[in-house]
Amino acid sequence: xxxxxxxxxxxxxxxxxxxxxxxxxxxxxxxxxxxxxxxxxxxxxxxxxxxxxxxxxxxxxxxxxxxxxxxxxxxxxxxxxxxxxxxxxxxxxxxxxxxxxxxxxxxxxxxxxxxxxxxxxxxxxxxxxxxxxxxxxxxxxxxxxxxxxxxxxxxxxxxxxxxxxxxxxxxxxxxxxxxxxxxxxxxxxxxxxxxxxxxxxxxxxxxxxxxxxxxxxxxxxxxxxxxxxxxxxxxxxxxxxxxxxxxxxxxxxxxxxxxxxxxxxxxxxxxxxxxxxxxxxxxxxxxxxxxxxxxxxxxxxxxxxxxx
Amino acid sequence: xxxxxxxxxxxxxxxxxxxxxxxxxxxxxxxxxxxxxxxxxxxxxxxxxxxxxxxxxxxxxxxxxxxxxxxxxxxxxxxxxxxxxxxxxxxxxxxxxxxxxxxxxxxxxxxxxxxxxxxxxxxxxxxxxxxxxxxxxxxxxxxxxxxxxxxxxxxxxxxxxxxxxxxxxxxxxxxxxxxxxxxxxxxxxxxxxxxxxxxxxxxxxxxxxxxxxxxxxxxxxxxxxxxxxxxxxxxxxxxxxxxxxxxxxxxxxxxxxxxxxxxxxxxxxxxxxxxxxxxxxxxxxxxxxxxxxxxxxxxxxxxxxxxx
Numbered sequence: 001x002x003x004x005x006x007x008x009x010x011x012x013x014x015x016x017x018x019x020x021x022x023x024x025x026x027x028x029x030x031x032x033x034x035x036x037x038x039x040x041x042x043x044x045x046x047x048x049x050x051x052x053x054x055x056x057x058x059x060x061x062x063x064x065x066x067x068x069x070x071x072x073x074x075x076x077x078x079x080x081x082x083x084x085x086x087x088x089x090x091x092x093x094x095x096x097x098x099x100x101x102x103x104x105x106x107x108x109x110x111x112x113x114x115x116x117x118x119x120x121x122x123x124x125x126x127x128x129x130x131x132x133x134x135x136x137x138x139x140x141x142x143x144x145x146x147x148x149x150x151x152x153x154x155x156x157x158x159x160x161x162x163x164x165x166x167x168x169x170x171x172x173x174x175x176x177x178x179x180x181x182x183x184x185x186x187x188x189x190x191x192x193x194x195x196x197x198x199x200x201x202x203x204x205x206x207x208x209x210x211x212x213x214x215x216x217x218x219x220x221x222x223x224x225x226x227x228x229x230x231x232x233x234x235x236x237x238x239x240x241x242x243x244x245x246x247x248x249x250x251x252x253x254x255x256x257x258x259x260x261x262x263x264x265x266x267x268x269x270x271x272x273x274x275x276x277x278x279x280x281x282x283x284x285x286x287x288x289x290x291x292x293x294x295x296x297x298x299x300x301x302x303x304x305x306x307x308x
Numbered sequence: 309x310x311x312x313x314x315x316x317x318x319x320x321x322x323x324x325x326x327x328x329x330x331x332x333x334x335x336x337x338x339x340x341x342x343x344x345x346x347x348x349x350x351x352x353x354x355x356x357x358x359x360x361x362x363x364x365x366x367x368x369x370x371x372x373x374x375x376x377x378x379x380x381x382x383x384x385x386x387x388x389x390x391x392x393x394x395x396x397x398x399x400x401x402x403x404x405x406x407x408x409x410x411x412x413x414x415x416x417x418x419x420x421x422x423x424x425x426x427x428x429x430x431x432x433x434x435x436x437x438x439x440x441x442x443x444x445x446x447x448x449x450x451x452x453x454x455x456x457x458x459x460x461x462x463x464x465x466x467x468x469x470x471x472x473x474x475x476x477x478x479x480x481x482x483x484x485x486x487x488x489x490x491x492x493x494x495x496x497x498x499x500x501x502x503x504x505x506x507x508x509x510x511x512x513x514x515x516x517x518x519x520x521x522x523x524x525x526x527x528x529x530x531x532x533x534x535x536x537x538x539x540x541x542x543x544x545x546x547x548x549x550x551x552x553x554x555x556x557x558x559x560x561x562x563x564x565x566x567x568x569x570x571x572x573x574x575x576x577x578x579x580x581x582x583x584x585x586x587x588x589x590x591x592x593x594x595x596x597x598x599x600x601x602x603x604x605x606x607x608x609x610x611x612x613x614x615x616x
Binding site: 049050051054075076077078079082103104105106107108110111112113114115122123124152155156251253254255258259 | 357358359362383384385386387390411412413414415416418419420421422423430431432460463464559561562563566567
């Protein structure tokens with residue numbers, strides 16, 4: 001398991017709601033019977049590459065993925081905006097991005113560079129990992145950048161259904177308040193996780209009526225030959241309530257291999273495997289046999305902000 | 309011929325040296341006999357896509373291209389920097405970039421956005437064509453941006469051999485002075501063309517000891533089946549002195565097709581054709597049979613700044 005993933009998952013799981021859990025479970029709050037196993041199959045990282053965009057659009061079109069999120073600072077944003085325009089029902093959120101993690105292919109901030117100097121690595125682009133962001137950037141810079149990303153998305157005609165955080169940078173204690181603050185201002189549901197082990201100052205930012213996944217699952221490695229059985233296992237283990245399954249989709253082609261060069265974790269072949277599994281008849285059969293109900297973030301948004 | 313190319317070529321050809329031509333011809337000034345047909349085969353547009361980078365590196369490696377120039381604001385800059393590091397003899401200049409011309413794949417400035425507002429289109433990236441740049445940007449903004457591009461290149465370990473201008477934006481009267489000023493400050497040779505029809509204010513910026521190509525040629529369209537014969541014709545028509553042949557190289561793959569979507573001029577197949585022709589045995593044979601001597605911009609730099 002790559003270090004950055006461990007960090008992201010640990011942070012994602014470190015936020016708890018200090019007050020008692022709501023009386024209704026998440027399925028009920030979303031209008032389903034309490035025993036319903038709700039699942040969002042969520043494609044991360046749109047706009048990074050054409051390969052990722054095409055695989056994700058394909059999965060969204062065939063309802064193999066039910067939602068996705070977009071990395072606004074990345075070069076292919078306009079391609080995603082075109083898809084959003086021609087697919088107004090697509091459930092597309094923003095994968096707020098404070099890192100540029102690949103070796104040979106990089107992007108900078110949306111905000112003016114001189115306004116967010118702490119977000120910039122030596123080459124003037126975003127830092128390649130979460131840790132240097134937390135060391136160098138201020139919460140004010142982060143807030144400025146994520147506001148700029150949302151405004152840029154709106155400007156190009158994307159109306160996001162939700163917010164989440166690339167590589168979990170916004171789940172770190174220093175930046176989580178800015179994330180929640182901005183999400184509430186834009187009336188957007190956001191990804192976070194309720195557990196029982198987070199600082200009270202952060203816990204207090206979550207409200208009882210925030211609808212969050214009860215569980216977040218994603219592939220963290222393993223052998224290619226067990227990829228399908230790993231996902232089948234996740235589906236078999238789903239519990240009543242809401243789970244988000246995060247997938248990373250792309251075609252294993254020359255572009256994607258070059259973007260992810262020297263980095264097999266979340267690499268080109270990895271993403272092709274994710275695509276192959278979730279679009280496979282076997283996976284679709286497992287969802288049916290386990291009585292899984294697929295939803296997207298739009299449903300959460302409707303129940304979070306019923307008057308929108 | 310696309311409008312933007314006509315504009316670029318017209319501008320490129322509109323600069324003349326008001327004083328008498330130097331007594332020696334360009335070949336002699338570069339240390340060759342007066343009758344030598346010197347040719348730079350120059351690959352434009354590195355760093356835009358992996359496809360363009362790989363085709364250009366391939367052509368440089370096999371000496372089918374003798375020089376190339378890099379678009380610093382583009383996402384694959386680090387890939388090119390890696391090539392420059394592992395190929396210290398590669399003749400790489402900067403293709404100073406003030407436009408972002410593709411529909412689904414875009415880039416912004418290197419300078420802080422709030423310092424170069426006139427360079428930005430509605431989506432916060434560079435304008436898609438030359439005309440809006442000339443309408444909205446000031447010379448001061450252009451100078452700031454091209455300085456930022458040179459500094460960024462140096463920062464990532466690229467030591468440019470020369471400067472030229474993507475889509476010819478810097479050959480427009482309003483911006484040409486900034487281009488020349490910055491080139492002189494960095495002691496870099498630059499692409500421009502001597503003719504007899506430019507405003508005196510611009511002509512006065514060129515010095516007698518500037519070594520510039522006597523002729524600049526490139527493909528401007530035509531049928532795929534006549535691509536090779538077109539280039540053979542260019543080679544057959546070379547005259548003594550220095551010619552720069554500009555080529556646009558890429559592999560016709562999914563990435564390149566997506567970058568250049570809906571734009572056959574300078575599109576994916578066009579660039580593959582350029583690659584196929586200049587790397588072909590027939591083209592190499594034509595160069596030999598016509599007694600062509602290939603050089604790069606390094607040679608010009610050495611003769612322009614003999615003490616560097």
